[in-house]
Structures are given as structure tokens and as C-alpha cells.
Amino acid sequence: MSPIGMGGPALFLGGEETYVALLRPQLDPADPDVRRSAAEAGVTPEEFAGPGNIWALMLDEADGEGDGFELPGARDIEADDFAEQLQRALAAGEEFTAEAGNFLRLEARPAADTWQVTAYVTPPEGHDGAPHTLELGALLAAELLTDLEEFRRALA
Template sequence: MSPIAMGGPALFIGTDTVYVALVRPELDPADPGVRLAAEQAGVSPEEFAGPGNVWALMLDEGGEGDGFELPGARDIEADDFAEQLQRSLAAAEPFTAEAGNFLRLEARPAGDAWVVTARVTPPEGHEDGAAPQTLELGALPAAELLADLEEFRRALA
């Protein structure tokens, strides 16, 4: 289960200490924090919360969290990525899956788990051209990965 509470669809892959997460955050205009931030910004809570259709990629490795927006990313692309992962996991052979040019997962089976490496490339203009990162996500239980993918795809539907 994800340690990230975003309110919208989120695909969390990893552990509590190292992970990548594809998320579409949704702010609740009724949330007191959102209402206060909107007041400080001089806009309505609904305007501040926005349409909730901006995708982001979050990552963390040993407390060194980062993340970036994915301009132009859409629900259909997130669903396609999740479906690609489901098919690859079902094939039970090493695979590489890509989400645009910002995330590539390389995985190989290891018993009832998958050893997963994430290669993350921030978009141009992110934090003065932040360099691509490689995160070793470790051995992740296959059943949990498949359940998370199914839950993510249901949230998108």
C-alpha cells in the first residue's frame, strides 16, 4: 500500500524507503488546509484545488524525496502503462516497461517476487536540469504488484 495520500489515482511501486509513484493528486476544496491556502492566494477553494488532472511522478530513496509534474500526461497513458505492466508480469519473464520518456522499469522474476529497477528522467526544466536517477526498488511481491495495478486501473475507470 502506498505511503502517499494524494486523493487521486496513485500507482506506488517500491517500499517505504525507496519507491516511484505515478500520481494524479486531487485536492479537496472542503479541506481546511486547502481553504486556508486558497484564502492566502486570494482565490476560491475550488479554483485553488483545480481540475485534478495533472499527473506527477514522485520518487524517494532513503528520505531524499523528489517529484515532478508530467506536462501533457493523460489518464489513458497511465492506464496503458499499468496494462503493459500487468501483461509483462503475467508473462513471468524479465521485462522493461516505459511510461513516456520519464520512467522505465526493468524487472526480473525472483521466486514469488520481482526485482525491480526504476530509471527516472525528469522533464526539461525540472530543478535546473536534474540528472536522471536509477533506483533499486528491491524484490517486490508479485501478488501485491498485480493487486496494486488492478486497484490503480479501477481508480482510473
């Protein structure tokens, strides 16, 4: 349950088969894979890598139904606020709901040293995907707190 990404800040919640990830990819134009992909796309590596400031939400379900979309207008401060909101809620130890804009809502219930987490994902306007409800399962409280701290450090 550690952060994933492509060189930028990322918060991964869930397991190997069912997860939601909030990330800001940061591709390196000098990376051979980026250069190759840019050539295949017919653009420069710098164009292909992009500005590195666009947030995205990715998800995958146990049945293999994955999706992902950019989050136009999302900023680092909002991602940090969401992470801080989660940290406070986890520390309180009570059932909670946390929201990241209008695209991600988490509902969590404590169960011993884990949290039962359900994610509700609503794609932004213009994305043709349907809303998703993902049961992320029992997530270890200590790992969640560590991941949130690492995510917030990556944003600083």
C-alpha cells in the first residue's frame, strides 16, 4: 500500500487488485521510454512529458475494470488538504467521510488496527466513464498514516 507514480507525488489506497490512486505524474523527457513513446506519438519528448502539474485519479477493480482521468484545475494544496483531512480522521479513530473535490469520496470504519474503506469515484465532466464504488478492503491504520505522511512530504 505504498505510494506509486511516475516521479511525482502519489497516494495509493487499496490492494493489488482494487485500488484508487491520486497522483501528479512527472515524466522525464530524457527517459528512453518517454522518448520512444513521444516518437511513436509524433511529438517531442517535452510535449509528451507535459508540464508535470496535472493531477490524475486512477482506479482498478478486482474484475479488471480500470479507469483513470485527469483532474483539471486540481492543485497541490487541495491534495495536501485531502491528505491532512485523512490524517486527522484516522487519528480520531471514528467512522468518517473524507472528500477530495467532487471526484473522490472515502467512507471509512475502524476495525481493530485496520480501516474498512469504500471509495466513491465520480469522473469529471467530459469524461465518458461511469461513477465507481470500490470496496478497498481492510487497510492497516499504521500503513495508511505512513503513506499519508510520505505523500505530504512529496508535496512539500
